[in-house]
Amino acid sequence: xxxxxxxxxxxxxxxxxxxxxxxxxxxxxHGIAHPADGGNIADWMFDTTxxxxxxxxxxxxxxxxxxxxxxxxxxxxxxxxxxxxxxxLCLEQQLNRFVN
Amino acid sequence: MxxxxxxxxxxxxxxxxxxxxKTAYRKLARKYHPDMNPDAGAEDKFKExxxxxxxxxxxxxxxxxxxxRQYGGRSDAGFEPPPNWQxxxxxxxxxxxxxxxxxxxxxxxxxxxGGSETNQQSRGSRGQDAEIEMPIFLEETASETSKLVEYQxxxxxxxxxxxxxxxxxxxxPSGIVDGERVRLKGQGGYGQGxxxxxxxxxxxxxxxxxxxxxxxxxxxxxxxxAPWEAALGAKVTVPTLTGKINLTIxxxxxxxxRLRVKGKGMKTKTGSGDMFALLKVVVPSSANDEVKxxxxxxxxxxxxDPRAQWSSEQ
Numbered sequence: 056x057x058x059x060x061x062x063x064x065x066x067x068x069x070x071x072x073x074x075x076x077x078x079x080x081x082x083x084x085h086g087i088a089h090p091a092d093g094g095n096i097a098d099w100m101f102d103t104t105x106x107x108x109x110x111x112x113x114x115x116x117x118x119x120x121x122x123x124x125x126x127x128x129x130x131x132x133x134x135x136x137x138x139x140x141x142x143x144l145c146l147e148q149q150l151n152r153f154v155n
Numbered sequence: 156m157x158x159x160x161x162x163x164x165x166x167x168x169x170x171x172x173x174x175x176x177k178t179a180y181r182k183l184a185r186k187y188h189p190d191m192n193p194d195a196g197a198e199d200k201f202k203e204x205x206x207x208x209x210x211x212x213x214x215x216x217x218x219x220x221x222x223x224r225q226y227g228g229r230s231d232a233g234f235e236p237p238p239n240w241q242x243x244x245x246x247x248x249x250x251x252x253x254x255x256x257x258x259x260x261x262x263x264x265x266x267x268x269g270g271s272e273t274n275q276q277s278r279g280s281r282g283q284d285a286e287i288e289m290p291i292f293l294e295e296t297a298s299e300t301s302k303l304v305e306y307q308x309x310x311x312x313x314x315x316x317x318x319x320x321x322x323x324x325x326x327x328p329s330g331i332v333d334g335e336r337v338r339l340k341g342q343g344g345y346g347q348g349x350x351x352x353x354x355x356x357x358x359x360x361x362x363x364x365x366x367x368x369x370x371x372x373x374x375x376x377x378x379x380x381a382p383w384e385a386a387l388g389a390k391v392t393v394p395t396l397t398g399k400i401n402l403t404i405x406x407x408x409x410x411x412x413r414l415r416v417k418g419k420g421m422k423t424k425t426g427s428g429d430m431f432a433l434l435k436v437v438v439p440s441s442a443n444d445e446v447k448x449x450x451x452x453x454x455x456x457x458x459x460d461p462r463a464q465w466s467s468e469q
Contacts, residue, residue: 057323059337103336152377
């Protein structure tokens with residue numbers, strides 16, 4: 056049985072291409088992700104959803120060469136877009152049950 | 156191996172300056188970036204464009220590329236590098252978010268030391284993280300459940316890509332919600348050299364349920380009622396995720412009304428969400444003469460105008 060993990064540490068993120076401690080701090084400062092514990096940077100842990108958005112942000116920062124303020128806006132809009140899509144699907148399903 | 160015309164990929168001429176190259180790249184990157192464009196094929200197109208930019212943005216690499224282009228880039232036959240070719244501006248993985256398999260054979264051979272063991276494996280770079288969708292039935296979220304995960308991982312060896320089939324048994328904890336991701340350490344792409352394997356992420360997707368809709372940790376069940384049940388009130392047996400409950404419908408209930416049943420939603424990490432019964436009034440699709448007469452009599456005695464609000468607003 057393979058154990059699942061719901062957290063990713065800063066050290067583990069820094070093993071992925073494009074990540075450095077400085078970049079993670081920058082992303083956190085811009086509200087893209089929040090560590091579960093606000094102590095030392097080296098001890099920060101992120102839940103898997105935060106880590107997903109951090110990866111996306113670092114990719115966009117690197118690939119599109121845009122600054123962190125723009126990245127935080129893009130990530131915020133992508134998040135909202137994803138949530139709205141999910142909500143829309145759910146409401147559509149409820150409406151179908153209601154009218155059919 | 157095919158020669159890559161990076162100028163053509165970016166839609167610029169070979170004598171373009173670095174500003175023109177940057178502008179062309181940014182325009183195409185915005186159009187094809189996989190985080191912005193979900194269309195099939197957009198990601199591959201982005202990888203091509205990004206590879207072209209990685210070469211042309213760096214003066215040293217661009218000069219080497221121009222040399223290669225002069226050497227054999229216009230030949231119709233497959234491209235062969237000059238004998239003993241070695242790039243002086245080797246591409247570093249450290250500042251890139253992409254992996255060996257994201258680059259063409261041409262790039263790997265010319266600018267990454269040929270993807271050979273000497274250069275790549277000695278660095279010991281970490282394997283790529285992978286993500287797959289994991290469908291879960293609503294009933295499975297009520298308690299810890301074990302699922303078989305089968306997936307394929309691309310393995311890059313000496314410039315060759317092979318797919319390796321993997322299968323794992325995974326314990327999914329109760330209280331998992333739609334859209335959540337769980338991490339399986341070291342089950343992603345293989346690392347190079349001494350590098351660790353990447354991770355596998357399971358993106359949880361709840362399979363649509365025939366009866367229940369999901370709102371966060373709450374469930375919604377649509378409860379059909381006969382018109383007289385809505386008018387007179389009734390006791391209705393309603394299914395829940397784990398059994399049944401008796402629901403009291405108050406007299407004069409309206410379609411669209413939501414009744415809250417506490418604690419009968421999905422499991423959370425600390426307790427349970429709620430279930431909402433959404434009332435829907437259903438009229439029989441046919442009626443015999445006797446029933447028609449009763450409806451007629453009701454319509455005369457009820458003195459009910461469902462559109463009364465319209466006339467008061469006009």
